[in-house]
Amino acid sequence: MSQSEPILIVGGGLVGASLAIALDTAGIPSVLVEAAAPRVDDQPSYDERNLALARATVNGLDAIGVWAFAKERATPIVHIHTSRAGDFGSVRMDAAAEGVDALGWTLPARELGAALLRRLDRCTHLTRLAPARVEGIERSEHGWCATIDAAGERRRLSTPLLVGADGTASGIRAQLGIGTREHDYEQALFVSTMLPERDPAGRAFERFTDGGPVAVLPLADRRVGVVLTVPADRADEVAAMDDTAFLAFAQERFGWRLGRLTRPGKRAPYPIRRVAADTLVAPRAVLVGNAAQTVHPIGAQGFNLGLRDALTLAELAADAADIGSPAMLAEYARRRAPDREGTMAMSHGLIRLACLEQPMLGPLRSLAMLALDRVPPLRRALSRRGMGFRENAPFAVREKTP
Numbered sequence: 001m002s003q004s005e006p007i008l009i010v011g012g013g014l015v016g017a018s019l020a021i022a023l024d025t026a027g028i029p030s031v032l033v034e035a036a037a038p039r040v041d042d043q044p045s046y047d048e049r050n051l052a053l054a055r056a057t058v059n060g061l062d063a064i065g066v067w068a069f070a071k072e073r074a075t076p077i078v079h080i081h082t083s084r085a086g087d088f089g090s091v092r093m094d095a096a097a098e099g100v101d102a103l104g105w106t107l108p109a110r111e112l113g114a115a116l117l118r119r120l121d122r123c124t125h126l127t128r129l130a131p132a133r134v135e136g137i138e139r140s141e142h143g144w145c146a147t148i149d150a151a152g153e154r155r156r157l158s159t160p161l162l163v164g165a166d167g168t169a170s171g172i173r174a175q176l177g178i179g180t181r182e183h184d185y186e187q188a189l190f191v192s193t194m195l196p197e198r199d200p201a202g203r204a205f206e207r208f209t210d211g212g213p214v215a216v217l218p219l220a221d222r223r224v225g226v227v228l229t230v231p232a233d234r235a236d237e238v239a240a241m242d243d244t245a246f247l248a249f250a251q252e253r254f255g256w257r258l259g260r261l262t263r264p265g266k267r268a269p270y271p272i273r274r275v276a277a278d279t280l281v282a283p284r285a286v287l288v289g290n291a292a293q294t295v296h297p298i299g300a301q302g303f304n305l306g307l308r309d310a311l312t313l314a315e316l317a318a319d320a321a322d323i324g325s326p327a328m329l330a331e332y333a334r335r336r337a338p339d340r341e342g343t344m345a346m347s348h349g350l351i352r353l354a355c356l357e358q359p360m361l362g363p364l365r366s367l368a369m370l371a372l373d374r375v376p377p378l379r380r381a382l383s384r385r386g387m388g389f390r391e392n393a394p395f396a397v398r399e400k401t402p
């Protein structure tokens with residue numbers, strides 16, 4: 001096999017772009033094929049959604065030189081408050097109690113996208129094809145041969161390792177014959193920003209209600225990012241609301257912890273589906289990010305998890321004698337399994353349990369919240385998870401000790 005052939009990454013969303021940069025940082029040649037033109041406004045996921053980035057994620061983005069372009073736009077999260085309407089008790093995580101300056105940061109996806117594009121421009125071992133689409137793949141003797149349509153021009157490219165970073169509806173996953181397990185939450189999600197009466201001062205809130213979960217994230221200029229989940233059968237009604245009605249709806253769902261909510265920004269709806277690939281690897285091929293697993297956005301795990309996929313893969317590629325070999329891919333699947341399964345199970349379980357209306361569950365949930373809040377080892381374990389620290393994590397995301 002020719003090791004001089006580049007790794008082929010299909011999809012330059014948040015995760016595919018991060019992977020390309022991580023490989024470049026390690027001096028490994030790759031080709032990044034992205035369907036959208038390399039502009040923030042053209043890239044579908046570089047949009048208005050506000051990303052809660054775990055502390056570990058920011059360590060990783062810093063290690064690959066992206067954070068320097070993003071940090072001015074990010075807002076630190078110093079406190080996270082989780083509660084459920086109608087139950088007593090809450091779980092609080094606090095940066096000072098953990099001895100850190102922030103548990104994580106909030107950053108609009110378009111700002112992270114802009115930072116990734118600026119960092120991509122500085123890559124020296126990377127070839128970027130955008131706008132361009134991978135139209136088909138065929139097995140070759142030593143890997144895969146992809147047919148690419150780059151602005152009407154057809155190209156063929158051989159690779160020892162094909163990476164599907166092409167999102168939830170991954171065409172690469174389908175062409176590799178990898179099946180999925182899917183779950184429809186029968187919910188829709190609305191994302192907006194608002195100005196609360198009281199300064200959020202770095203506090204993030206997650207509130208579970210019978211109608212679905214609500215997340216409120218601190219943003220720059222005293223604003224907050226609001227993520228509202230509604231049952232699918234109410235999606236049209238909420239989409240049709242004028243600003244006054246939408247504010248009242250958000251207020252009713254979130255409560256008054258930050259006083260009156262005012263001045264809503266743009267409102268964007270998103271569908272919610274959980275899609276988990278049956279396996280992460282195929283011969284000389286691997287899945288990362290949403291192509292590997294798409295989780296409910298309310299847990300704020302999708303990109304955090306996807307970046308750990310990308311950085312683990314880059315780390316293994318840097319150490320591999322034969323990039324894409326069965327041994328390397330088996331190690332990738334082994335290293336990612338506990339984080340992937342654990343994060344998917346936790347976010348899925350939490351949303352189902354927290355939103356169930358059975359009256360018997362209320363007291364049990366309240367007790368669980370009190371235990372998590374009051375028992376220091378439990379709270380500490382939860383805070384470590386919240387900050388994105390996991391066993392088997394890639395080195396780049398681990399906390400640096402001074």
Ligand SMILES: Cc1cc2nc3c(=O)[nH]c(=O)nc-3n(C[C@H](O)[C@H](O)[C@H](O)COP(=O)(O)OP(=O)(O)OC[C@H]3O[C@@H](n4cnc5c(N)ncnc54)[C@H](O)[C@@H]3O)c2cc1C
Nearest residue numbers: 011013014015035045051052134167289290300302303304
């Ligand atoms: C409302 C909302 C809020 C969220 N909040 C958070 C949060 O707080 N924290 C968090 O960690 N995550 C969050 N997420 C999840 C996060 O946004 C996703 O996990 C992340 O964007 C996934 O990135 P990706 O690169 O894997 O996929 P995508 O962003 O979907 O990128 C896939 C790319 O592949 C390209 N592509 C597809 N097919 C081809 C092809 N054949 N050839 C070339 N290119 C192709 C597409 O153009 C696209 O750019 C949120 C998601 C939503 C919807």
